[in-house]
Amino acid sequence: MSQTAPKRAEHIGSLLRPKPLTQAFRQHNAGELDDADFHAVQDAAIRDVVALQEEAGLQVATDGEFRRGSYWGHFIDPVAGLAVREARFAFRDDHGHEEAFTAAHVEAPVRRTRGISVDEFSFLKAATKVTPKLTMPSPPTFHFWRGAAALGPGSYADPAAFFADFAEVYRQEIADLYALGARYIQMDEVPLAMLCDPKVCERLAAEGEDPQALVGLYIDAINAALADRPADMVAGLHLCRGNHRGRFLSEGGYEPVAERMFGELKVDAFFLEYDTPRAGDFAPLRFLPADRRVVLGLISSKQPEMEDIDTLARRIGEAAAHVDLDRLSVSPQCGFASSAGGNPVTEEIERRKLALVVETAMAVWGQA
Numbered sequence: 001m002s003q004t005a006p007k008r009a010e011h012i013g014s015l016l017r018p019k020p021l022t023q024a025f026r027q028h029n030a031g032e033l034d035d036a037d038f039h040a041v042q043d044a045a046i047r048d049v050v051a052l053q054e055e056a057g058l059q060v061a062t063d064g065e066f067r068r069g070s071y072w073g074h075f076i077d078p079v080a081g082l083a084v085r086e087a088r089f090a091f092r093d094d095h096g097h098e099e100a101f102t103a104a105h106v107e108a109p110v111r112r113t114r115g116i117s118v119d120e121f122s123f124l125k126a127a128t129k130v131t132p133k134l135t136m137p138s139p140p141t142f143h144f145w146r147g148a149a150a151l152g153p154g155s156y157a158d159p160a161a162f163f164a165d166f167a168e169v170y171r172q173e174i175a176d177l178y179a180l181g182a183r184y185i186q187m188d189e190v191p192l193a194m195l196c197d198p199k200v201c202e203r204l205a206a207e208g209e210d211p212q213a214l215v216g217l218y219i220d221a222i223n224a225a226l227a228d229r230p231a232d233m234v235a236g237l238h239l240c241r242g243n244h245r246g247r248f249l250s251e252g253g254y255e256p257v258a259e260r261m262f263g264e265l266k267v268d269a270f271f272l273e274y275d276t277p278r279a280g281d282f283a284p285l286r287f288l289p290a291d292r293r294v295v296l297g298l299i300s301s302k303q304p305e306m307e308d309i310d311t312l313a314r315r316i317g318e319a320a321a322h323v324d325l326d327r328l329s330v331s332p333q334c335g336f337a338s339s340a341g342g343n344p345v346t347e348e349i350e351r352r353k354l355a356l357v358v359e360t361a362m363a364v365w366g367q368a
Helices: 019-029 035-055 118-127 144-150 159-179 198-206 211-225 255-264 283-287 309-319 347-365
Strands: 079-092 098-112 134-137 184-189 234-239 269-273 293-299 328-332
Touching: 019 035, 035 118, 035 347, 079 144, 098 144, 098 159, 118 134, 118 159, 134 159, 159 211, 184 211, 198 211, 211 255, 255 283, 293 309, 293 347, 309 328, 309 347, 328 347
Parallel strands: 134 184, 184 234, 234 269, 269 293, 293 328
Antiparallel strands: 079 098
């Protein structure tokens, strides 16, 4: 595996959209801003956010996902057969408040009709002096949220058939990204994290689904999507418990899926959320193969309070009891804006937290 990524100091991908950008999205959606002017606002915002990352000392940069309304929504138009419907789950907070959301729906056989993120990557690569990272939603993102209802009449008889076709969408996209110079990609995966939650698994069983069968199905789907990845392209997998305006979807440590996930997934690194007690302890890291790395998401992108660097260093040391320190990195637990609305933190807090990631990496490893 290439040692150029992940870096010691990482971030997940999405960043807070500045007000001119969110306003431009609204105006463009309303037909009040043409494509050229809309893209010009996006371009300017991306240049600024790349500069923010570089000024924080990060050696890897994303475009903040500034061309997307959400982390997965940009797949809908370029992939024939996909639509949007209501999800069967809801975001919630620590006070029990819930918020519904939408999810992908498969209404016909899927086919990639054009590049999905190739333009995103081309612009990012030209805009940054550091390593450009391209994020993408994982294949299970397009199935789990609606369960059996995710596959509409006239699409697929079963999920395995859908994922077989969908893997080709990813393989084509990854090949085009590689040709443009992409050497570092990250898949964002929520369903496997959901399958760590006993209450979610109980609900699935009551609805006639086998949670452990889903674990295997989703591992196979991710591996199939990455099957033709060139050897010098690093692939990471971010496990997320839900991230929308500070709310979450699930809780529970990684133990229920850790042995299979770490042992069977053909990725180079795992980005794991460890910002709250909901994530459990570091013991599941004992299953990590010797040629894999872990990025510890210890800094919250959801809460404005700044973490203490000594506490962060101590927690990294605790993780090192299960995985060699040399195979660890640090990051926020998730992006700052998985959807356009963003989390309840300010751009100044975001900047300070990204700088804290770098400061922590320098304190622990002597490099970012």
